[in-house]
Amino acid sequence: MPNAITIFSPSSVSNVGPGFDILGFALDDLGDKITLTLIDGDYDIKSIGAELPSDPDQNVATVALKSLAKSCGYQGGFSIQIEKKFKPGSGLGSSASSAAGAVFAANELLELGLSKKELIPYALDGEQVASGQRHGDNIVPCMLGGFVAVKSVEPYEGFHIDTPEDLKVLIIFPDVPIKTAEARKILPQEVPLKTGIQQAADMAGLVISLMTADYELIKGCLEDHFGTPYRKRLIPFFDEVKEMAFEAGAYGFNISGSGPAMFAFFKKGDDLESLKHQIVQQYKGADIEVRFHESGINKKGCEVL
Numbered sequence: 291m292p293n294a295i296t297i298f299s300p301s302s303v304s305n306v307g308p309g310f311d312i313l314g315f316a317l318d319d320l321g322d323k324i325t326l327t328l329i330d331g332d333y334d335i336k337s338i339g340a341e342l343p344s345d346p347d348q349n350v351a352t353v354a355l356k357s358l359a360k361s362c363g364y365q366g367g368f369s370i371q372i373e374k375k376f377k378p379g380s381g382l383g384s385s386a387s388s389a390a391g392a393v394f395a396a397n398e399l400l401e402l403g404l405s406k407k408e409l410i411p412y413a414l415d416g417e418q419v420a421s422g423q424r425h426g427d428n429i430v431p432c433m434l435g436g437f438v439a440v441k442s443v444e445p446y447e448g449f450h451i452d453t454p455e456d457l458k459v460l461i462i463f464p465d466v467p468i469k470t471a472e473a474r475k476i477l478p479q480e481v482p483l484k485t486g487i488q489q490a491a492d493m494a495g496l497v498i499s500l501m502t503a504d505y506e507l508i509k510g511c512l513e514d515h516f517g518t519p520y521r522k523r524l525i526p527f528f529d530e531v532k533e534m535a536f537e538a539g540a541y542g543f544n545i546s547g548s549g550p551a552m553f554a555f556f557k558k559g560d561d562l563e564s565l566k567h568q569i570v571q572q573y574k575g576a577d578i579e580v581r582f583h584e585s586g587i588n589k590k591g592c593e594v595l
């Protein structure tokens with residue numbers, strides 16, 4: 291049995307408009323590269339590209355690993371190296387990438403034979419440290435890949451949603467950290483019935499429009515009436531960037547997870563250079579760095595490299 295493994299665990303966009311805590315999809319070429327090594331001692335954490343907690347009881351990856359180790363009776367330790375391409379607190383499921391990736395790697399390395407779905411509860415133990423809640427809208431797409439709707443997390447029950455082959459996602463991430471736990475605290479705990487009905491209608495419309503590749507319907511169903519009205523205040527120039535995206539022909543725009551990253555839907559082949567330039571200019575005035583990522587929907591989820 292080898293004593294080390296390297297895996298890729300993708301970033302993800304959660305909520306996706308009306309799907310608060312329910313919808314999420316995985317991204318191509320953006321995420322964590324994790325090398326996990328079996329060691330005799332305790333837990334050793336090395337991070338590259340971002341500062342992550344070095345206390346194994348505070349780090350989402352090692353919390354998830356400890357939970358899996360306890361359940362399967364593994365008494366040894368782990369050395370984990372996590373290489374990040376973007377900062378935690380970006381709204382792209384950073385904690386989910388680390389937690390899901392860690393247990394995926396351990397399952398392979400220890401040859402536990404658990405399915406990806408069976409690994410979800412352990413990954414959620416890690417996610418809970420970061421967000422204070424066991425929501426699966428980042429963990430599930432990150433682990434399984436694709437565009438998913440999470441019906442329940444314990445036990446996991448969810449659905450894959452087919453998306454148009456030519457769907458392209460533009461990620462826009464301004465460098466202003468937002469902690470998920472904080473972004474959850476500013477939300478009201480109750481919503482008016484009328485708001486709930488609108489959200490449910492948009493959710494139904496969004497799922498159908500994705501499955502039938504009806505781009506005009508996608509555009510009309512990507513609003514979020516629960517979180518975005520409150521959270522957009524945490525994101526400088528949210529309204530301005532949204533307007534620029536629609537002027538450039540976007541088929542929908544919203545916050546990715548709890549932000550500050552935002553996402554917009556386009557079609558493959560759409561040229562986004564002029565839009566990106568406009569957005570950079572907008573943030574430049576406020577001395578905020580902004581980065582972009584163009585992606586399809588990642589269908590693989592966590593994978594061994």
Ligand code: HSE
Binds near residue numbers: 473517
């Ligand atoms: N559904 C979560 C939220 C995603 O919006 O709080 C962020 O991790």
